[in-house]
Amino acid sequence: MQKITPWEVEGDIDYSKLVKEFGTSPISDPLLKRIKKHTKDLHFMLTRKIFFSHRDFNWLLDEYEKNNKFFLYTGRAPSGDIHLGHLVPWIFTKWLQDKFNVELLFQFPDEEKVVFKKDLTFEDTEKFTKENMLDIIALGFNPKKTKFIIDTKHANLMYKPAMQVAKKITFSTVKATFGLNNQSNLGQIFYTSMQAVPAFLPSILKKKNIPCLIPLAIDQDAHFRVSRDVIPKLGYYKPAIIHSMFLPSLLGPKGKMSSSSEQDTIYTTDSPSTVESKIKKYAFSGGKPTLEEHRKKGGNPDIDVSFQYLRMLFEPDDKKLSKIYNDYKSGSLLTSELKEILIKKVNTFLKKHQQKRELAKKQVNKFIL
Amino acid sequence: MQKITPWEVEGDIDYSKLVKEFGTSPISDPLLKRIKKHTKDLHFMLTRKIFFSHRDFNWLLDEYEKNNKFFLYTGRAPSGDIHLGHLVPWIFTKWLQDKFNVELLFQFPDEEKVVFKKDLTFEDTEKFTKENMLDIIALGFNPKKTKFIIDTKHANLMYKPAMQVAKKITFSTVKATFGLNNQSNLGQIFYTSMQAVPAFLPSILKKKNIPCLIPLAIDQDAHFRVSRDVIPKLGYYKPAIIHSMFLPSLLGPKGKMSSSSEQDTIYTTDSPSTVESKIKKYAFSGGKPTLEEHRKKGGNPDIDVSFQYLRMLFEPDDKKLSKIYNDYKSGSLLTSELKEILIKKVNTFLKKHQQKRELAKKQVNKFIL
Numbered sequence: 001m002q003k004i005t006p007w008e009v010e011g012d013i014d015y016s017k018l019v020k021e022f023g024t025s026p027i028s029d030p031l032l033k034r035i036k037k038h039t040k041d042l043h044f045m046l047t048r049k050i051f052f053s054h055r056d057f058n059w060l061l062d063e064y065e066k067n068n069k070f071f072l073y074t075g076r077a078p079s080g081d082i083h084l085g086h087l088v089p090w091i092f093t094k095w096l097q098d099k100f101n102v103e104l105l106f107q108f109p110d111e112e113k114v115v116f117k118k119d120l121t122f123e124d125t126e127k128f129t130k131e132n133m134l135d136i137i138a139l140g141f142n143p144k145k146t147k148f149i150i151d152t153k154h155a156n157l158m159y160k161p162a163m164q165v166a167k168k169i170t171f172s173t174v175k176a177t178f179g180l181n182n183q184s185n186l187g188q189i190f191y192t193s194m195q196a197v198p199a200f201l202p203s204i205l206k207k208k209n210i211p212c213l214i215p216l217a218i219d220q221d222a223h224f225r226v227s228r229d230v231i232p233k234l235g236y237y238k239p240a241i242i243h244s245m246f247l248p249s250l251l252g253p254k255g256k257m258s259s260s261s262e263q264d265t266i267y268t269t270d271s272p273s274t275v276e277s278k279i280k281k282y283a284f285s286g287g288k289p290t291l292e293e294h295r296k297k298g299g300n301p302d303i304d305v306s307f308q309y310l311r312m313l314f315e316p317d318d319k320k321l322s323k324i325y326n327d328y329k330s331g332s333l334l335t336s337e338l339k340e341i342l343i344k345k346v347n348t349f350l351k352k353h354q355q356k357r358e359l360a361k362k363q364v365n366k367f368i369l
Numbered sequence: 370m371q372k373i374t375p376w377e378v379e380g381d382i383d384y385s386k387l388v389k390e391f392g393t394s395p396i397s398d399p400l401l402k403r404i405k406k407h408t409k410d411l412h413f414m415l416t417r418k419i420f421f422s423h424r425d426f427n428w429l430l431d432e433y434e435k436n437n438k439f440f441l442y443t444g445r446a447p448s449g450d451i452h453l454g455h456l457v458p459w460i461f462t463k464w465l466q467d468k469f470n471v472e473l474l475f476q477f478p479d480e481e482k483v484v485f486k487k488d489l490t491f492e493d494t495e496k497f498t499k500e501n502m503l504d505i506i507a508l509g510f511n512p513k514k515t516k517f518i519i520d521t522k523h524a525n526l527m528y529k530p531a532m533q534v535a536k537k538i539t540f541s542t543v544k545a546t547f548g549l550n551n552q553s554n555l556g557q558i559f560y561t562s563m564q565a566v567p568a569f570l571p572s573i574l575k576k577k578n579i580p581c582l583i584p585l586a587i588d589q590d591a592h593f594r595v596s597r598d599v600i601p602k603l604g605y606y607k608p609a610i611i612h613s614m615f616l617p618s619l620l621g622p623k624g625k626m627s628s629s630s631e632q633d634t635i636y637t638t639d640s641p642s643t644v645e646s647k648i649k650k651y652a653f654s655g656g657k658p659t660l661e662e663h664r665k666k667g668g669n670p671d672i673d674v675s676f677q678y679l680r681m682l683f684e685p686d687d688k689k690l691s692k693i694y695n696d697y698k699s700g701s702l703l704t705s706e707l708k709e710i711l712i713k714k715v716n717t718f719l720k721k722h723q724q725k726r727e728l729a730k731k732q733v734n735k736f737i738l
Contacts, residue, residue: 111532122529152529159524160491163480166556171540174555186543187535190559 004219005178007116009256015052015218015245022221024053024243034061039099044316045092045244053218053243055228060240063211064100070211072096073198073239075107078128079120082135083265084346085247085257088312092244093215094139097146104141106367107198108132108150115187122152130364135268137360137367138353147369149201151194154369158197161204161234166193168230177222196227200236212239217246217256247312252284253303269354272347279306279343286328287335298331299338306335306342314345373588374547376485378625384421384587384614391590393422393612403430408468413685414461414613422587422612424597429609432580433469439580441465442567442608444476447497448489451504452634453715454616454626457681461613462584463508466515473510475736476567477501477519484556491521499733504637506729506736507722516738518570520563523738527566530573530603535562537599546591565596569605581608586615586625616681621653622672638723641716648675648712649705655697656704667700668707675704675711683714 003009004018019026027049036042038061045051060070074093076086097104110125129150136148151158174180174189199212214224221243228238246256249264257265263282266275286304288294301307307328315321324341327333372378373387388395396418405411407430414420429439443462445455466473479494498519505517520527543549543558568581583593590612597607615625618633626634632651635644655673657663670676676697684690693710696702 111529115532115536122533152532153525155524155528156522159528160480160521163484163521163556164491166559167484167554169555170552171549171555171558172551175551180540182541182544183539185536186538186540186559186562187532189540190535190555193555 003179004222006220006222007178009219009246009258012254013246013256018218019053022053022218022225024055024221024241025057027052027054027057027242031057034058038064043092043095044318045088045095045312047318048311050088050312051092051215051242051244054241055224056238056240057213057242060211060213068211069102070100070213070240071103071105071202073105073107073212073214074216075109075195075198076132076136077109077112078125078132079113079117080128080259082132082268083257083259084268084309084313085265086135087139087268088247089215089217089244090136090139091313094141096213096215097142102145103202104146105198105202105369106136106141106146106148107195108148109191109194110153111151111187111194112191115185115191133364133367134357134360135353137363138268138356140356141367143363143366146367148367149198149369157201157205157369158194161197161201162190162193164234165196165227165230166190168233169193169226173226177226192223192226195223196231199224199227199239200231200234203236209235209237211237214239214241216241216243218243219246219256245312248284248305248308250278250282250284250305253305253308266346268350268357270350272350275346275350276343279339279346283309283339283342285335285339287338288331291334294334295331299328299333299335301325301328304328304335304338306338309342310345314342314349373591375589375591376547378588378615378627381623382615382625387587388422391422391587391594393424393590393610394426396421396423396426396611400426403427407433412461412464413687414457414464414681416687417680419457419681420461420584420611420613423610424593425607425609426582426611429580429582437580438471439469439582439609440471440571441473442476442581442583443473443585444478444564444567445501445505446478446481447494447501448482448486449497449628451501451637452626452628453637453678453682454634455504456508456637457616458584458586458613459505459508460682463510465582465584466511471514472571473515474567474571474738475505475510475515475517476564477517478560478563479522480520480556480563481560484554484560502733502736503726503729504722506732507637507725509725510736512732512735515736517736518567518738526570526574526738527563530566530570531559531562533603534565534596534599535559537602538562538595542595546595561592561595564592565600568593568596568608569600569603572605578604578606580606583608583610585610585612587612588615588625614681617653617674617677619647619651619653619674622674622677635715637719637726639719641719644715644719645712648708648715652678652708652711654704654708656707657700660703663703664700668697668702668704670694670697673697673704673707675707678711679714683711683718 032046072093108129110129114120114122114125203210224241232238249257251264266278284305286300288297328338441462477498479498483489483491572579593610601607618626620633635647653674655669657666697707
């Protein structure tokens with residue numbers, strides 16, 4: 001049983017099953033080759049199939065090769081602090097921006113979680129919007145080519161096109177797609193219309209049709225399953241999409257890292273000692289119960305969360321990663337040693353990130369549309 | 370059978386039944402007396418019970434008497450040209466503004482009809498918004514105390530509070546209240562949240578809780594049956610409401626004047642000869658089939674549309690109106706003569722209105738929030 005909506009990820013996630021269920025296309029080797037023609041090298045999130053699925057990426061490259069450049073669109077619902085899981089699609093988005101030299105529209109749908117979380121208010125989301133922006137800027141997006149759009153702040157731009165989208169979606173559709181029901185509130189029902197807008201807003205503002213590529217975690221695909229049918233009816237290109245897997249929770253390889261529990265989550269503002277203690281205490285291990293058994297039979301890196309974090313985020317070098325994989329599997333690398341490797345990597349990353357996060361405080365206004 | 374929603378008025382309208390069904394209060398003589406204490410005289414729309422029903426008007430006067438002044442809120446969905454039926458609540462609203470010397474927030478929910486009418490676009494509503502504003506300004510609202518708010522143009526102000534309203538209304542509620550269903554589009558479902566906002570927007574902007582009075586035709590009551598439960602949960606006063614009857618269609622005393630048919634509608638921009646021909650041709654008569662029979666048995670002013678227009682809009686003088694009523698009932702006044710009285714009244718009114726409508730073109734910007 002798996003349940004994947006923008007607001008719930010439950011059960012074992014079988015990504016190849018999702019490709020079939022959602023009707024997306026797996027990232028194929030010929031597609032990678034085609035991307036590489038433009039990017040010279042390939043990000044490890046592509047070669048390792050962390051970004052594993054897409055919609056219309058080939059069409060996007062057709063247009064790109066005809067000199068019809070795309071823009072990127074991704075986003076963040078500001079409902080809490082940023083954790084490592086959030087970074088996966090954004091780090092890749094920055095790579096895309098650099099390699100293709102394209103604009104990025106970064107949405108902060110501040111109303112989304114307000115209508116989905118009982119106790120969350122706009123006072124909360126305002127605070128989180130400010131904080132979350134620092135993390136996003138710290139990742140190094142090009143300030144000349146990146147714009148932040150906040151749903152309630154930019155409603156003058158967004159509400160009218162959202163209503164044009166809303167006109168073409170029935171309650172039946174959102175019921176089926178998002179699992180909403182008669183007790184759902186009007187904000188929850190309407191919201192997907194707002195999430196559609198950044199996919200064609202630049203086309204409205206620049207008065208010409210511009211292709212759009214949306215890098216996102218697969219749980220957000222539902223919004224675009226709906227709006228990709230609607231957007232062409234308004235006269236704009238169907239956005240292309242590229243989907244990432246979820247970074248697993250510290251507690252195990254199932255589900256995704258989420259802010260619902262402090263214990264399974266490493267935040268970007270965690271101190272080195274907090275990171276160390278969270279990983280040592282909670283990171284689910286693929287190792288054997290005893291040192292002796294581990295040395296003899298070896299561990300299972302495929303279910304080991306520390307190894308997965310290295311694979312998905314912190315060890316770009318394929319050779320080094322492969323050595324860690326083999327050493328852990330053979331038993332020569334212990335769980336405690338593997339955790340030490342990860343702790344060091346995470347803390348090195350976070351030290352720099354936290355410095356850039358401080359510097360970002362002066363840059364925020366430059367990024368807001 | 371009667372069906373009254375903001376988008377449909379069907380069947381015989383039994384106003385006293387509506388008071389019971391909707392749970393409103395009839396306008397009583399003690400209430401009229403209380404109003405008169407402040408207004409010195411009473412508008413004929415009150416004494417004749419054209420405004421026949423209310424919610425919490427006594428509470429509003431309690432507050433007013435404690436020096437807690439209210440503001441007025443009414444509106445117009447800009448989906449066509451203005452006809453005489455639209456003027457009933459607005460003429461009364463202007464009277465209230467003058468007598469109580471209060472501010473008026475006038476909403477133009479331009480997205481409403483876009484999501485309810487298949488072929489209506491925002492290009493259409495933009496045109497109608499401009500045209501409709503001229504009619505409203507021509508009625509003489511105080512430019513220093515009247516502000517126009519247009520939903521898509523002022524979404525920066527409205528969308529966030531609308532989402533706070535939306536969070537507290539379920540699909541079940543709008544299904545039951547507005548007759549929506551699973552095939553309704555997301556814009557239709559969401560819209561009522563936007564209609565709630567002007568009832569407390571001045572309280573947000575001025576950072577203090579201000580009572581609100583909404584004069585409207587009874588079909589719009591549904592929105593506030595829903596939002597009057599929600600608004601206090603956001604910390605604002607429940608708005609008070611005063612309800613008017615519908616001006617009947619030219620074609621008969623049932624239903625209401627609407628733009629769905631040119632034949633049953635007199636527009637504010639109609640020429641004198643158009644008005645004359647529409648009334649002569651279409652105005653439903655309470656007269657007898659033959660002149661002879663009419664002279665002998667008399668007509669029925671209660672179902673005669675020309676008489677009703679005089680009563681509801683064009684003959685403020687009770688004595689004159691009463692004479693016309695009695696003369697028509699006795700048969701001494703013929704249908705053709707009654708129609709002549711109305712034609713003259715309408716054309717006198719429209720001549721001035723059209724002049725003021727021209728002058729209004731230079732004033733529009735002063736009125737927009």
